[in-house]
Every structure is written in structure tokens, then in C-alpha cells.
Amino acid sequence: MSFSPLISELIAAFRCLPGVGPKSAQRMALHLLERDRHGALQLSYSLQQAANQVGNCQQCRTLCETTLCPICSSSRRQRETICVVETPADVLAIEQAGGFSGLYFVLMGHLSPLEGIGPEQLGLDQLIQRVKQDQVEELILATNPTVEGETTAHYIADQLQGLPVSISRIAHGIPLGGELEYVDGGTLAHALAGRKPWLVND
Template identity: 65%
Template structure:
């Protein structure tokens, strides 16, 4: 393809974004140059600032540009309840549900011996210490219902039970609005096993 070096460099650089292939990258580049140079300038600055300033919260490991994040600093939240999730995206998802008022602990991954990711890589020792030090009453395990997520939840349960803290796992079952006909077998099995008496 004939494109000037700076143009080609931008097309190549845009491919670092997930879901952006060569055609999309080309379309984005031409769109920015033709119609939104101001947007490109703002994006360039936002990227540089994010890379330079965003690190991890000392307490929950979520992304933040401060020492501790806004959720950990929020005095209105219940401080004896911690929800353990795999990624910052999971925190956003739970926050958007507006159904949880405690704190979080973000593993930034899950246990995966095959990839060499052990308990120390996802901060479990720090977490154990925090649960003890702060006298946490309940830990909600909200790791993904995948093999690795379940293994991580199991490891956490084994680690936390000796401390005497209450450990719970979020419910898995048929999603709201989902039709039974289209729900996979494993989910249905979970939904049946996790049934509750109707009062």
C-alpha cells in the first residue's frame, strides 16, 4: 500500500487496539485526519497521560492514578465486605449493577499454573493479610465461572476458611431475560443445583 510514513505508522499503531484489523485501522486513520484532528490530539494526550499516571490501588489493586482508588477511599461503603473479581472490567460491571456497596479486591488475572501464574502473582498473600488485619466479615467470590476462575475461587476458599471469615460465591444460573431453551447444559445444571425454596 502507498501511504506516507506517518500515515502508515498510525495505521500500524491503531492495530494494538482489540478488535481492530488492517481495514478498520485504515478507516480510523483517514477518519481522524479528514474529520477529527482535534479528537486525535485529545486521544494522543489521554493515552500518554493514562500510561504515565495510571497504576494500581495499594489496597484493592484496581487501576487508579492515586495511591488508593476512589472506591477504597469512599467512606460511605461497607468496609467489612469484600468482593473478589478477576479484572477492573468486572469491577465496572458490578458497579453498574448498583447492587454492591462493599469494597473490592482485583486479582488482575486468575490462577493458571500452565501460564506460570501462581497465588503470589494475583496478590493472594497480601489479600489474606488484609482480611485478617481489617477484620473483614465476608468475602464474596465473583471470579468467572471458567475452569481457572473456579480453581481460583476454590483456592481462595481454602485459604480464607482457617481465618474464620465468611466466604460466599455469587450465584450461577439462568440469566434474566434468558430463555431456558437456549441456555447451555452446565448453566442449567448450576441453576437446578442452586434452586431455592419458594416462600
């Protein structure tokens, strides 16, 4: 004997969310039904709207429901610098950090032959076209410092060889506020190899 069909189905449906196991799914379903029907209907509506209407920006491929995303259609952004990231969440992280005023290109993933994700799935033709046509001066490769992210960055840099665009990779090293003692060996090696001359203030 368990819950009635509609409740059981709702609990099962919550399992599609990342990090939600059977207990959390049950808690979410019962919370909404016992205490927040309005929130449940609002979430239902938002899910339907977003799932049906959100597509990809024609220029940078990030998730948005318009032809061009707010960043690509902004007149305040510098069009000669493009930052290449893996996901829309990475765009938000960089925007929230502040300090970058160029445009983005969102791969929506990384090269992963095992999962069948090749250059076409990442829209690399489109990126190369854009670099050629839009007089891009600098391309910043900001894929994750994972095996797949590094491979993807290398592949993109290879494809752009010979074009008049400078290619850079975001710096890897000790995070601000981090302690050397607790940083992993790979990061520490990167930080040492990427050391910069100390600037003496006048």
C-alpha cells in the first residue's frame, strides 16, 4: 500500500531533477500538496513555458527564448573578444564575477566521443565562421580544467591556427582565499608553472 496514483506519479516525476532521490522527491511532492498548491501550479506553468519556448541564441548558442540572447543583442558589449565556455551556467558565473565585457560562445558541452559529442554538436563550424567574419581579435578559451575541457580547448585552438586571432586560455592556479596546504598537486603545479614576475610598485 503506498500513495494514490497521482501522488506516486508526481513523486516519480520529481526524480528527473538532479540530486533528487526517492526521499527528497516524496518530501517535495507532499510539501507542495499539503502546503503550497499555488507554488505547484506556478512551477508547472513555468516548466511548460520554458520547456516549449527556450531555444538557443543564434549567435552564441546559450539558452534563451529569443533569437539573440540579451548579451549578444546588447550594444554595450565589445564584439572583438569572445569567451568560449561549456555551459550557460558558466556565462552567468563570469557575468557575476564582473570585469568581462566581450561576447560569449557557449559550446553546450565538451568533446566526448564516447557520448557521441563531436565538433558539430558543439557548433565549432559556427564559431570558426564567426571568428572569420566578425573580425574577432581575441578568443578566450574558458572551458573547464578537466580532461574533456582541456581536449576541447586544444581542438578549438588547433582549428583556428593561421587565422589572425589571438587565442588565450583562462589562468589556472591557487583560488583566492585558498591555502597552499589544501590545494591539490595538479593545481599547485599549474600555479608554479604559470608564475608571473613580481611587479615592484614605484
